[in-house]
Amino acid sequence: MIDTPYVFTFGAGASSADPRSRDKTITGGKGANLAEMASIGLPVPPGLTISTEVCAHYNANGKSFDDSLRAGVTAGIRHIETATGRSFGDAANPLLVSVRSGARVSMPGMMDTVLNLGLNDQTVQGLADGSGNLRFAWDSYRRFIQMYADVVLGLEHALFEDALEQAKEDNGFHEDTQMEAAHWQDLVAVYKEIVAHELGHPFPQDVNQQLWGAIGAVFDSWESERAKVYRRLNDIPASWGTAVNVQAMVFGNMGDTSATGVAFTRDPATGEKAYYGEWLVNAQGEDVVAGIRTPQYLTKHARERAGAKPLSMEEAMPEAYTQLAHVFEVLEKHYKDMQDIEFTVERGKLWMLQTRSGKRTAKAALKIAVEMVKEGLIDEKEAILRVDPMALDQLLHPALDPKAARDDLGKGLPASPGAASGAIALDAETATAWAERGEAVVLVRVETSPEDIAGMHASRGVLTARGGMTSHAAVVARGMGRPCVSGAGALSIDNAARTLRFGDRVLKEGDIITIDGTTGDVFAGAVPTIEPELGDDFATLMGWADKHRRMKVRTNAETPEDCRMARIFGAEGIGLCRTEHMFFDATRIPYVRQMILAEDAAGRREAIVKLLPAQREDFSAIFKIMAGLPVTIRLLDPPLHEFLPHTEADFAELSDTVGIGVETLKRRANELHEFNPMLGHRGCRLAITFPEIYEMQARAIFEAACDVVEASGAPIVPEVMIPLAATKRELEILRKLIDETAAAVFAEKGRTLDYLVGTMIELPRAALMAGELAEEARFFSFGTNDLTQTTLGISRDDASRFLNAYVEQGIYPRDPFVSLDIEGVGQLVSLAAERGRKTRGDIKLGICGEHGGDPASIAFCEQTGLDYVSASPFRVPIARLAAAQAVLKK
């Protein structure tokens, strides 16, 4: 063994025995996998890895290498020389190496690769002699100078590109392939002059100087601005450092017995258990990627299925293919996951250059996970952990056909996943009307408000010019499972002309557009979509997830359709039924407005009485569908002015209905205007001032529950939720109101039901006072949307102006309305859970903010010991899987 503690060798049967050599934290992702492959006998070109620990030492010590490191690397090079039978810097039989960075996780901003290191004016001749290919040798040399000058010496890439162009022009060539050995040799001379001119000293001819220069460049790149930004955004500590991999070159371009390729051990698109990949004969890795030549299929089956002519590797190089197929089997058995590999065949001999877990579509991830369990490779728990919950979104929504042509208009935020095409409708009424006559429509608004809900429901998708990922449009669309692109900055709408504009493109109302809510893209015309299918794999994996999760998964829903959909997706109850959505119905809104405009409690009561039967029907329908599953109903929450009319016509209509003059109505509406409605007269504050509203809602809940129990016998236990409380006293006053209403209804119905009264924790003060609140509340539901708004002081509707800059500059790692701000808002959630439980040991704790459908936030909920999460119907499967993962990762 020739190891130092900081340099590990691998390959050629002489790999380091130190287990640290296969530990990603020590040798990085790439180095560890190379060592791993070598240790299980796979053909890996010999090499050495400098440990990540050296990186920090180097950067902390004036970028210097100490003697023990130098000795280690020298020994490592000797290992490679021995294994290859070549000598580093030897003019006759030169060893060439690649130098690559390799951090613990793949990281953009890091130095990528220097190939062919070890070439100089002498060794180029040895390479020519050894390969019998002079052109190859000089081309390799000029490529090396170009790459080294760029990534190690820091010279402008363009200097060399320009020289190459000049050389071709001088010779009247159009393609690099026209360049012969002598042309490359001349270009090498020009390149060397460029280097000497720019740096004031010649291109290094000493191969050791070349090597240490490259090693230093890798370490330097760890401290580059791009790498630092990436680390900050991804919470990667600077102390991790990067490893350096030095590996013997192998060449796939040494003639027709050489080849190169990339492959997956299974189909990454479908998950099918079939080798999948591309290769090229007599080519280098970059040729496969660069697209200059068309790569060929790996297997005969794939070639035939595609109806392609060029021979597959299976057919063209049966021996090398057999070696490769064997490697696939070994790798999957060893890593117990689908692998993404790079390989080179040099003169008939297979060399493995990389292996890693392969990226895959959601469908493939599901299939692979489920089948690997059947194959005995992994167990259920591992399968659960293998699927990214967010990827399930792809399965639940229509997606754009990736092959279809697209006419790009612009981009917004991917606010609600799925794709949809339809005629542009610029207001909710138009959307509803057109949808009723059978047209597919996409509702396009500057922003949506609660009045637009019917129009949103009638539309295939929603597009807005303003608003973030948790704007009204986004939240409601996700709840409905409608695709939505929000905050499309380039979109402007001219309501008078009934047109919209994306930059220079103008479209009329009625024109067809397509939105992709998964990516935020907007296209003109109809782009074909692929409908989702939930197969057996989905059901199997969900079944396993349900077995392993601790938290219940509920849904945020208030319409019968959404409730049914949520049950299909596996919801175990309703965590948030927003009663205000029921108030916007066209038959009810006049009474709501009458209530708001009433002068006194008697007037309000008169209007409210008319709302009672409809509200009771709402709850009956939900109780029936949920059939005894828990249903948490939030009493009226939004500020009353949200229900008031905006247009002249609406005011005129309302004036007729309630018999009050338009001017008076407008004045009254104006009086209800709020500067900061989010912090205004809403939530339980409405009921402290106008108790009649909650009294009616409580009555509707209890009457409906009694009726449904009477009819169906289902064990209904309504959970009545008081929003926006900040004090125990609010709950005291309102619980008394609810209890008295319940008692009255039970007396009338001759039946008693269990029910719970609880509150949302959505204000910092509520979290701080949770111990007191729990004296009155039997459950807490964390309303993390509002809690995030108040804790961070950010209105989600206004955040779009600065939140991108905030995420870009690493102020928040992610949009805190999408993924819970665990270190800030999370403190309040933990503290409230703890204080609530201290007062009431059996208090029920859940989350009903948007974060209830976000895997990272769900993991936090598991850690905090919440009893359930509640997500919009289409997020329920995501939540089920994420909740299971959270348990398994604990």
Place this chain on the structure above:
Amino acid sequence: MIDTPYVFTFGAGASSADPRSRDKTITGGKGANLAEMASIGLPVPPGLTISTEVCAHYNANGKSFDDSLRAGVTAGIRHIETATGRSFGDAANPLLVSVRSGARVSMPGMMDTVLNLGLNDQTVQGLADGSGNLRFAWDSYRRFIQMYADVVLGLEHALFEDALEQAKEDNGFHEDTQMEAAHWQDLVAVYKEIVAHELGHPFPQDVNQQLWGAIGAVFDSWESERAKVYRRLNDIPASWGTAVNVQAMVFGNMGDTSATGVAFTRDPATGEKAYYGEWLVNAQGEDVVAGIRTPQYLTKHARERAGAKPLSMEEAMPEAYTQLAHVFEVLEKHYKDMQDIEFTVERGKLWMLQTRSGKRTAKAALKIAVEMVKEGLIDEKEAILRVDPMALDQLLHPALDPKAARDDLGKGLPASPGAASGAIALDAETATAWAERGEAVVLVRVETSPEDIAGMHASRGVLTARGGMTSHAAVVARGMGRPCVSGAGALSIDNAARTLRFGDRVLKEGDIITIDGTTGDVFAGAVPTIEPELGDDFATLMGWADKHRRMKVRTNAETPEDCRMARIFGAEGIGLCRTEHMFFDATRIPYVRQMILAEDAAGRREAIVKLLPAQREDFSAIFKIMAGLPVTIRLLDPPLHEFLPHTEADFAELSDTVGIGVETLKRRANELHEFNPMLGHRGCRLAITFPEIYEMQARAIFEAACDVVEASGAPIVPEVMIPLAATKRELEILRKLIDETAAAVFAEKGRTLDYLVGTMIELPRAALMAGELAEEARFFSFGTNDLTQTTLGISRDDASRFLNAYVEQGIYPRDPFVSLDIEGVGQLVSLAAERGRKTRGDIKLGICGEHGGDPASIAFCEQTGLDYVSASPFRVPIARLAAAQAVLKK
């Protein structure tokens, strides 16, 4: 001694020796003072007190009295009988008693008084014989029945009033005084019939039954709804209970050697050391209060000064007066405070019925506190504690002449103290124009915005229809020391007609109104005011306060006038200089708008450069006035759209200035609209997206500081404050910007200055993350206005719709924008202070929200160990005194 542990006797040289008898927590305020007076030898009618502890026991045990209590009361009655030589229930020589409640603190909602208890059909004759006055005896009896029926038996007062009216009518009388003994006797019979009819049993003739009934009624009244509400609002525990005082009756209406009166040991209006009071010969206490007869002066001096004829008590009853004057001296020496007493002279003998600390005006409070120190009665510390800091407001602002006639229009919130009269101006321009031609104006607006600041400054006072105690109008008016009435609900303004309306009253612009910002009252016409005067007593007391306080007191100010005013009031620096106020100046606002409307950073920079000189002048002026005292400058905070024009004329003007079309400007302004500006693109978020703004402000600060140091040599250490931070990273980015700007300015000026960069803690997340923030911030200033808004989720501008209901229903004890919500927001302040100090031991901590001028909040700041509080200039004296009290009370 005849005490039980629960019944204490006093008076006639046989007072209880138990010190608990003089402890307010045991015998209540009234009982303790009676016992105290008796114990120091003052003439108190003998009596007994049932301890407050009995109250809880009585109410917890089915409202029953146990035997030991009965024995104690019986023994106490015997003490009174012995002392008076009368017998309770004795027909020949009856003892009559009063029964009164007496809690630890004076409390409305409690049973007040039953007089003449012990009268019945037999004893009334004994009273007649003893007093030689038959009419007096029967009148006393009928009064007793009426009072007892009302407060003990719970019968309607009106039943008896009606019967009395009927009796007078039957006899053709108009006045009670026309009723003779026989008439009263007849009425007693009627009264007894009423009682028997209403209750189904006769009025109790058994005097012991009378007594226990009255005792029970006192305890019952502790549990009355009114008492409960009062306790909740004032945070008085139900467990305190009330005491019951039973005392021998004395009569001031037994002829010309009898009298009754109320007095203060010093003048409660001026504080002058002169007895002050009123008395009536041959009268009962209620006659003095009821105003049927005009009371007379107590002293000759006072009578002569008033030019009154009726003899003073000093002249008319010299012997009794001498006794009384002696009592005054004894009381002041004993209680070491000005006393408010009630007395009765019965046939030449003085009896003391009550003593307590007298209420007084602020001026009197100051004078009495200072003079009592000179007299050696109290020390400086006690003097500091004697003056209510809030009362100082009376001294600093003009007040309405209490004698002037008033034409009441309506009421709003007392948003900024003081009174002002002037012509109604309905917009800021009009106010400025009229003020410039020398008129006194009152600016009347629906609500004010930053644009109105010049108009507010030009006005004598400000009146708004909307907004709470911490609305823009309130905060700015307090800062300027202008009286303000905000949120006058009945006020509506018709801008088109240039009129305003209060209910049915319509006033035109230009009409004179008067506002009283101390009470919230609004009057038509000019009500004369009294100008404030700050005398030597004020200076003396402030000097003592400064000696004893630990926290520094700074001011919130940004204009040179305010800074000068604050220094006069004793400010020790500026805690909050709001730079945005400087942006509204007419010569600057066009550039501010140009900056906002610029398309890119270059355009913004171009506009900003034009603002630099003006901003530098602002800071120079402040640094000069503050002459080395600390100055904390908050960088730009409000959302940019606040600076944009609203009127067509403004848009047209701006269009000319910046050369952009009106429509484009309007669209751009509309784009900047925010749904919840409080939670929008403001504070340091502006600088994260547009760093040029803070860069310019930092440059202006450092250039001004260097210039002023150069010119004056004053040791200027600017404190640069970053608003609305929620993350360490924001501070990291902006501190770097400020440090770089400072370095650039220092290099240009050839001079280096110390400076601090710090942040406001005004978001819950900032408080939670204070430990991290302190890594970047050298000081924290608690912005408790915004911290209250976000923690409670209440917009102070929108709170007026529900906050009254919240305070009335005991949800918040006081307006949390006026007095810090210590149990909620206070948790965050404490936690942030603790975490900040843990990271940075010498971090400077202050408060600059409105709460910095509120005594209760200041006490909390002292407990939390803040280094300073910062208040608006007119609140600085209040803060100085409150800070001293906070130390002394700790």
